[in-house]
Amino acid sequence: MCSPKWKVKVGRDNVVKPSSEEWGNYPYISLNSLNPPVYSSNCIAIVAFPKPAIMSSFDIATAREKFPALNQPQVFFDNAGGSQTLGIVIDSICNYLSKTNVQLGATYAVGKKSTASYESGYAAAAKYINASTDNIVLGSSTTSLFRTLSFSLSFPAGSEIIISKVDHEANIASWVDLAARQNLAIKWWSPKAGTNPKLEASDLKDLLSEKTVLVTCTHASNILGTIHDIAAIAEAVHNIRGALLCVDAVAYAPHRHIDVKALGVDFYCFSWYKVYGPHISMLYASLTALKSVKSLGHHFNPSSTLQDKLGLAGSCYELTASIPAVLAYFGDKPSESWAAIEQHEGKLQSTLLEYLNARSDVTICGEPSPDTKKRVSTIGFVVKGRKSKDVVEAVDELSNGEMGIRWGTFYSVRLADEILSLQYDGVVRVSMVHYNTLDEVKQLIELFDKVLGKV
Missing domain, CATH: 3.40.640.10 (Type I PLP-dependent aspartate aminotransferase-like (Major domain))
Incomplete structure (x- = not known):
C-alpha cells in the first residue's frame, strides 16, 4: 500500500494538505514522516518541488536516498539484470492506479487525466x-x-x-x-x-x-x-x-x-x-x-x-x-548528471578491475582497462580451476546472501559458447551502477580474497 503524500502550500501561514488535483503524477517531496502533519505559523516557506538527486557534483548519499530498496543490508551487484526502482517512480505508479486507473480516450474528468x-x-x-x-x-x-x-x-x-x-x-x-x-x-x-x-x-x-x-x-x-x-x-x-x-x-x-x-x-x-x-x-x-x-x-x-x-x-x-x-x-541538466555518473562508475570499475587484473588466476572477459570510453561497469570474469557457479555460491555463503553477484551466460549463449568458449558455466558477473559505493566494491574484494585466496 502506498504511503500518503502531502503538498505544502508556500507562505507564512502554511497548511499541509493532501496533494492537489493539479499535482497529478509529477514527483514531489514526501512528508509522510509528519504524522499527524505539522502546521507552523512561523514558517516563512516550505516548497514541495522535486529535488534532483544527481547534480554535476555527484553525491552518492543523495542518489541512494532515492531508492527505497537500498535501505537494507543487501548489496546489489546484479544491476545488469535490472536496476533498483526510484521511489518517485513507485509513487507515480501507485498514484496512477489509485486515482486514474481507467481506459484511455474517455471525455470524463478522470479519463482525461489518465490519457x-x-x-x-x-x-x-x-x-x-x-x-x-x-x-x-x-x-x-x-x-x-x-x-x-x-x-x-x-x-x-x-x-x-x-x-x-x-x-x-x-x-x-x-x-x-x-x-x-x-x-x-x-x-x-x-x-x-x-x-x-x-x-x-x-x-x-x-x-x-x-x-x-x-x-x-x-x-x-x-x-x-x-x-x-x-x-x-x-x-x-x-x-x-x-x-x-x-x-x-x-x-x-x-x-x-x-x-x-x-x-x-x-x-x-x-x-x-x-x-x-x-x-x-x-x-x-x-x-x-x-x-x-x-x-x-x-x-x-x-x-x-x-x-x-x-x-x-x-x-x-x-x-x-x-x-x-x-x-x-536526472534533473534539468541531464548531460551533467550523466557525466557525474560516468565519473563515479569509473572509480568503481577501476577499483575492481585493478584487483582482478592483479590476480594471475583471473581472466577478465571484455575490455580489461577501466577507461569509461571503452567499457561500462558490467564486469565478467572467469577463475582458473574454479567453476563460476562455485565462486558465486561461495560468496553467497560467506555474505549470508547479502552480496548480490551472479554467474552464467545471461542469454548471451552464442558469445559464451562460440567466442569465449565458456559453455554452460559462463562468467562471474559483477554489474555496478551509480548508486553502488566504493565501500561495497571493497567488501566484495575482501570476499573474493576469502574465496580465492589473497594475491
Missing part, C-alpha cells in the same frame, strides 16, 4: 533519447519488441542480414526466425575469438554487400561491458543503400546519456527497468526506418507512428505514466 498521464509518459520517453513521439513505441520487454518488429519488416528473398554473435539472444533469435520465414541469407558477425572480442566498423567491410538489408548488434555486451562505436558502425552500414541498423542498448542505457540522432541508428531498443524505472521497454525507429515498418494494428486504426504500427493494444498505462519521474531524477 494525459499516458501521453506525458510517451513524450518523456521520446525526449530522453532526443526523438519524436512518432518514432517510439513502448512494450513489455526488449525481447518482445524485437520479435514484434521482426514481424513488421519485409525484405526480398535472397537478401542478406548480418547478425552479431556478441549479442544477447533478444537481438538474435528474432532475426534468425525472420531469415527463415523470408528466405534471407544470414552472415554472422563474429569477432576474433579471445577474451576481449569487440565489434568494429571495419569488420563489416567483408560482410556488407549490395544485398545487405539489415545489420544487428549491441551497444554494449551484458557480459563483456565493452562499448561499441555505434556511430561508426551506423556510418558503415549506411554506405549500403537501404541497409538498416538495429541496436540492442539494454546493457548500455543504465550507464550513459543517449542521443539516437547523434548515433545515426535506424532501430534502437532498451528497457526502462534497467534504467531505474518501471518494467517496460522502448523501441525507436528513425524516420527512414519507420517507412519500412508495416502496421500490425487493426485495419481501422491509424498507422502513421511507430506506436500506431507496433503498439497494438498500447503499453501498460501506469508504467508508461511513470517514465517522467525517471527524467526528473
